[in-house]
Amino acid sequence: MSQVLELGMLDERKDFILCNSKDKSKGLKCEKDSVAGAVSQRACVYCGARVVLNPITDAFHIVHGPIGCASYTWDIRGSLSSGSEVFRNSFSTDLREQDIVFGGEEKLTAAIEEIMESYNPEVIFIYSTCVVGVIGDDLDAVCRKAEDRYGIRVIPVQAPGFAGNKSSGYKAACSAMLALMDSNLAPIQRSGINILGDFNLAGEMWILKDYLNRVGIEVNAKFTGDSSCQEIMKAPQAELNIVQCAGSMTSLAKRMKHKYNIPFVKISFVGIEDTISSLRKIAELLGDEEIVDNVEKLIQEEKSKVEAKIELYRQRLKGYSAAIYVGGGFKAISLIKQFKDLGINPVMVGTQTGKKEEYDQIRELTDEGTIILDDANPTELEKFMKERGADILVGGVKERPLAYKLGVAFCDHNHERKHPLTGFVGAVNFAKELDSTLNSPVWEIIANESGGE
Numbered sequence: 156m157s158q159v160l161e162l163g164m165l166d167e168r169k170d171f172i173l174c175n176s177k178d179k180s181k182g183l184k185c186e187k188d189s190v191a192g193a194v195s196q197r198a199c200v201y202c203g204a205r206v207v208l209n210p211i212t213d214a215f216h217i218v219h220g221p222i223g224c225a226s227y228t229w230d231i232r233g234s235l236s237s238g239s240e241v242f243r244n245s246f247s248t249d250l251r252e253q254d255i256v257f258g259g260e261e262k263l264t265a266a267i268e269e270i271m272e273s274y275n276p277e278v279i280f281i282y283s284t285c286v287v288g289v290i291g292d293d294l295d296a297v298c299r300k301a302e303d304r305y306g307i308r309v310i311p312v313q314a315p316g317f318a319g320n321k322s323s324g325y326k327a328a329c330s331a332m333l334a335l336m337d338s339n340l341a342p343i344q345r346s347g348i349n350i351l352g353d354f355n356l357a358g359e360m361w362i363l364k365d366y367l368n369r370v371g372i373e374v375n376a377k378f379t380g381d382s383s384c385q386e387i388m389k390a391p392q393a394e395l396n397i398v399q400c401a402g403s404m405t406s407l408a409k410r411m412k413h414k415y416n417i418p419f420v421k422i423s424f425v426g427i428e429d430t431i432s433s434l435r436k437i438a439e440l441l442g443d444e445e446i447v448d449n450v451e452k453l454i455q456e457e458k459s460k461v462e463a464k465i466e467l468y469r470q471r472l473k474g475y476s477a478a479i480y481v482g483g484g485f486k487a488i489s490l491i492k493q494f495k496d497l498g499i500n501p502v503m504v505g506t507q508t509g510k511k512e513e514y515d516q517i518r519e520l521t522d523e524g525t526i527i528l529d530d531a532n533p534t535e536l537e538k539f540m541k542e543r544g545a546d547i548l549v550g551g552v553k554e555r556p557l558a559y560k561l562g563v564a565f566c567d568h569n570h571e572r573k574h575p576l577t578g579f580v581g582a583v584n585f586a587k588e589l590d591s592t593l594n595s596p597v598w599e600i601i602a603n604e605s606g607g608e
């Protein structure tokens with residue numbers, strides 16, 4: 156890969172970047188901590204934990220650390236709620252120099268007391284941050300004492316930002332949810348399925364739930380979009396876990412299989428092709444003939460509503476090139492299929508936390524010459540988008556400014572999106588958004604004003 160490295164790019168990063176070719180002898184390095192000094196687009200351990208737990212609508216979250224950690228993730232996902240809005244608050248111990256010298260446990264105890272007096276919560280999650288990892292406050296002990304004193308769940312989330320990468324934060328969040336499930340001592344009576352790894356950013360969880368209910372499948376618990384503490388506690392009752400965001404939730408699914416004997420399956424409702432195969436996979440696993448028939452009916456019904464619209468956008472979008480930079484590999488794979496279906500060629504594909512088997516699949520799905528990156532930084536994204544001539548970047552909030560500075564169209568497929576991009580309706584919303592940005596007259600105006608530079 157040395158031929159693509161140049162000034163501003165780190166030599167230590169070369170194995171994390173690959174130009175796709177028929178020769179599969181060289182693999183892509185992934186599932187590692189970020190290279191020091193690389194200014195990774197990835198978030199820290201604490202942020203990984205927070206994005207998973209924050210959508211639980213009636214949970215309280217205390218960030219034990221400097222105020223910056225709390226503000227960095229305050230209401231970080233635009234997750235929608237059909238009930239409580241408590242999760243939109245952010246509580247912090249606001250650690251200062253003096254606390255760092257003398258310890259912050261007293262301040263944390265006082266913060267719990269204040270929340271108990273003001274809100275009477277059922278569950279509090281308490282996050283450690285970088286500073287707490289350095290000074291060594293005993294989070295577990297403070298939480299245990301608070302549980303004894305108040306008789307509620309006060310769950311530590313061990314997530315010092317530097318102690319690993321975003322994936323370690325996902326695992327810390329999964330441990331916290333398992334600890335919450337331990338509160339439920341009711342006997343297990345299997346019923347319904349759990350949806351893991353959808354955060355209801357723009358109502359996606361409701362679309363999923365609607366499809367499942369229509370074919371006769373009851374949803375037992377949702378992780379974590381539009382869920383509640385009680386819902387998480389009853390999750391061990393489910394007969395199947397379906398895992399959408401595999402990066403954040405596979406660890407929980409594996410541990411629930413081990414602990415509660417609940418099987419799991421990875422699915423994706425991003426794009427029509429994957430929506431159809433996921434619905435069929437779930438029905439097949441549940442082994443109910445009526446559900447299998449209902450799924451086929453739903454597929455026909457929903458497809459007939461969107462086919463003509465998708466075809467219209469296909470005509471307007473074919474021939475463009477796209478760059479993808481998203482959190483997990485599952486989404487990148489579904490996006491590649493969606494782009495190809497619309498006649499758009501993915502020329503660069505990267506993820507923050509992709510796994511080896513996901514990158515293998517990405518290599519199978521993309522053309523030779525496509526740049527594939529793990530844990531990229533802005534310098535690399537800029538270089539390869541320019542070099543490969545991407546017309547649009549699909550990413551999240553941290554990629555948006557980069558695209559606009561480069562004069563490239565942008566589609567938010569992450570925290571800040573406003574239209575659901577899941578299922579059949581989501582596929583139309585996605586195509587519509589691509590059309591409005593790619594075919595906007597603004598690009599022609601910019602090109603004329605800059606003289607084509």
Ligand code: SF4
Pocket residue numbers: 199200201202220223224227283284285286314315316317
């Ligand atoms: S935990 Fe550390 S890396 Fe994460 S936001 Fe706080 S200071 Fe930054």
